[in-house]
Amino acid sequence: MEDNLSKTLSLSSDKKTAMTSAENKPYIKIYPDKKWYDLDWKRMWRQRDLLKSFVLRDIRLRYRQTLLGVLWAIIQPLAPLLIFTLIFSRFFSEFNQGIPYAVFVFCGLVPWLYFSNAVNQSGNSLSHHSYLIGKIYFPRLFLPLSSIIAGGLDFLVGFGLLIFLLLFYGVGISVNILFVPFLWVLLGILALSIGALFASLSVVFRDVKNLLPFILQLGLFLTPVIYPSKALPESVQWITKINPLTGIIENMRAVLLGTDFAWTELGITLIWIACLSFIAMIVFVRVQKYTADYI
Amino acid sequence: MMIVVENISKKYKVSRQDLSLKTLRESVADVFVKKTKEKEFYSLKDINLQVGKGETVGIIGHNGAGKTTLLKILSQITYPTVGNAFLYGRVGSLIEIGAGFHPELTGHENIFLYGSLLGMSHSEIKRKYERIIYFAEVEKFIKTPIKFYSSGMNIRLAFSIAAHFEPEILLLDEVLAVGDMNFQEKCVQKIDELANNGHTTLLVSHDMDRILKHCKRTIWLNKGELKMDGKSDEVVEAFLGFDD
Numbered sequence: 001m002e003d004n005l006s007k008t009l010s011l012s013s014d015k016k017t018a019m020t021s022a023e024n025k026p027y028i029k030i031y032p033d034k035k036w037y038d039l040d041w042k043r044m045w046r047q048r049d050l051l052k053s054f055v056l057r058d059i060r061l062r063y064r065q066t067l068l069g070v071l072w073a074i075i076q077p078l079a080p081l082l083i084f085t086l087i088f089s090r091f092f093s094e095f096n097q098g099i100p101y102a103v104f105v106f107c108g109l110v111p112w113l114y115f116s117n118a119v120n121q122s123g124n125s126l127s128h129h130s131y132l133i134g135k136i137y138f139p140r141l142f143l144p145l146s147s148i149i150a151g152g153l154d155f156l157v158g159f160g161l162l163i164f165l166l167l168f169y170g171v172g173i174s175v176n177i178l179f180v181p182f183l184w185v186l187l188g189i190l191a192l193s194i195g196a197l198f199a200s201l202s203v204v205f206r207d208v209k210n211l212l213p214f215i216l217q218l219g220l221f222l223t224p225v226i227y228p229s230k231a232l233p234e235s236v237q238w239i240t241k242i243n244p245l246t247g248i249i250e251n252m253r254a255v256l257l258g259t260d261f262a263w264t265e266l267g268i269t270l271i272w273i274a275c276l277s278f279i280a281m282i283v284f285v286r287v288q289k290y291t292a293d294y295i
Numbered sequence: 296m297m298i299v300v301e302n303i304s305k306k307y308k309v310s311r312q313d314l315s316l317k318t319l320r321e322s323v324a325d326v327f328v329k330k331t332k333e334k335e336f337y338s339l340k341d342i343n344l345q346v347g348k349g350e351t352v353g354i355i356g357h358n359g360a361g362k363t364t365l366l367k368i369l370s371q372i373t374y375p376t377v378g379n380a381f382l383y384g385r386v387g388s389l390i391e392i393g394a395g396f397h398p399e400l401t402g403h404e405n406i407f408l409y410g411s412l413l414g415m416s417h418s419e420i421k422r423k424y425e426r427i428i429y430f431a432e433v434e435k436f437i438k439t440p441i442k443f444y445s446s447g448m449n450i451r452l453a454f455s456i457a458a459h460f461e462p463e464i465l466l467l468d469e470v471l472a473v474g475d476m477n478f479q480e481k482c483v484q485k486i487d488e489l490a491n492n493g494h495t496t497l498l499v500s501h502d503m504d505r506i507l508k509h510c511k512r513t514i515w516l517n518k519g520e521l522k523m524d525g526k527s528d529e530v531v532e533a534f535l536g537f538d539d
Contacts (some may be wrong), residue, residue, distance in 0.1 A: 024383070026299075026381035026382060026383055027382055027383055027384050027385065027386075028371065028381070028382040028386060029379070029380075029381055029382075030368065030369070030371060030374070030375065030379060030380040030381070030382070031379055032374055032375050032376055032377055032378065032379075034374075046414075047411065047414055049411045049415075049416045049417045050411040050412055052411070052417065053407055053408045053411045053412070053417075054408075056404075056407075056408075057397060057400065057404070057408055060399075060400065060404065061397070061399055061400075064399060131394070132394055132395050132412075133372070134372065135372070135390050135391045135394035135395075136370070136372065136388060136390065136394050136395065136412060136413070137370050137371035137372050137388065138412055138414075207320075289374050290374075292367070292372045292373045293307070293373055
């Protein structure tokens with residue numbers, strides 16, 4: 001009996017030493033240099049509930065203070081839909097294979113609005129939170145990332161309207177609609193890469209903040225949102241061809257309206273995403289180290 | 296050991312600090328125009344420090360001695376120019392409590408936001424939720440946006456969330472002076488409790504009484520250098536007698 005007890009005791013003490021040696025691994029290591037890929041992945045996983053909190057906060061703040069609340073999520077895409085349909089519907093009918101212009105433009109407008117809002121919000125996220133960044137550490141990527149995710153609610157509302165519009169115009173819905181989440185994820189990664197890039201650049205250069213709305217406005221006209229790429233003269237079609245958004249928007253139409261799939265453009269989109277996310281990561285890791293000192 | 300600091304230095308460039316942010320034009324100009332001489336200065340110089348489990352160590356020094364910089368490096372807010380540091384446990388950094396509170400959100404929502412900002416999971420916050428609002432004395436207003444809180448209520452809620460985080464390593468910067476006298480006492484008790492429970496604490500303060508009361512050991516930083524490290528009464532006495 002006593003033997004047994006001493007055995008368990010020695011066993012448990014063995015366990016204890018094993019545990020303390022495991023505890024001897026530092027929980028946090030601080031070095032002057034960070035590896036280029038070190039976005040603090042471990043901490044992001046550990047603190048993942050913070051991302052949830054940020055997303056909830058963004059969504060609540062967007063709708064709580066306004067008079068019309070959630071209605072804004074409906075008005076926001078409907079207003080440009082109305083304007084563009086009134087102005088442009090008669091111009092592009094010959095290219096649209098009989099698809100009503102309102103449906104055509106809304107298929108482009110919903111992803112475009114999501115993209116431009118997400119890039120705008122995430123691009124300003126670091127400078128908006130400068131106060132917080134100087135006071136407490138948390139994975140900085142959560143700031144642009146939460147803007148991208150919170151914007152998803154607008155996308156969902158817009159997408160609901162889009163489906164309503166499809167049914168209203170009798171276009172119908174095919175099983176291809178299942179590709180939409182895939183395109184949406186691509187759009188989100190693209191927006192995050194560009195947003196994170198702008199966010200880090202605006203930490204170092206003040207001007208970038210002023211540049212962003214201008215670039216986004218220009219982007220609307222360089223992307224086949226309100227016009228089909230085929231409507232452009234052939235000599236300038238390369239502009240929409242190399243545009244990373246074309247692959248997403250044209251295929252959104254293919255999936256929902258039954259127009260031709262744009263495989264080349266999708267490939268170009270994927271190449272853009274690979275390059276931009278890589279560059280954005282390197283820049284973001286480099287900048288986040290100094291953010292507190294700069295801001 | 297819970298905190299190991301090895302040869303940490305932090306260099307700031309003074310002219311850059313003045314500008315803090317460069318415009319594109321300025322940095323393009325920098326390429327062509329001869330750079331204005333940037334003055335370098337060390338906010339911290341070659342700091343070595345080891346803190347054992349359960350120790351409460353005070354950090355004192357005049358303004359600009361590098362106290363906050365040291366705390367910010369250990370909190371990962373800013374990076375050292377040279378040197379390493381290792382922390383052997385969950386760190387609760389309270390450079391300023393309540394950073395991250397949003398005025399439009401309710402007390403309830405802010406508990407989850409600030410709690411997860413500090414490093415708690417939502418399930419952990421749920422578990423401690425009742426204790427947090429009880430300690431902060433805000434039960435009645437928990438569904439009210441905190442922009443309607445008095446500043447005292449605000450601080451009480453923030454401190455209460457932070458105090459219930461229960462990190463293994465606590466980094467405090469003068470946060471004890473919060474709220475009314477009654478609540479201050481409660482805070483001090485809570486800090487004592489944390490220190491007695493084997494939490495390792497670094498406490499930056501200008502208040503020598505507070506240092507003497509809470510810390511057995513104190514380090515004294517002077518112009519970025521570690522001037523003295525020892526028993527609190529000896530270090531405080533030397534510091535008070537020191538005339539630069």
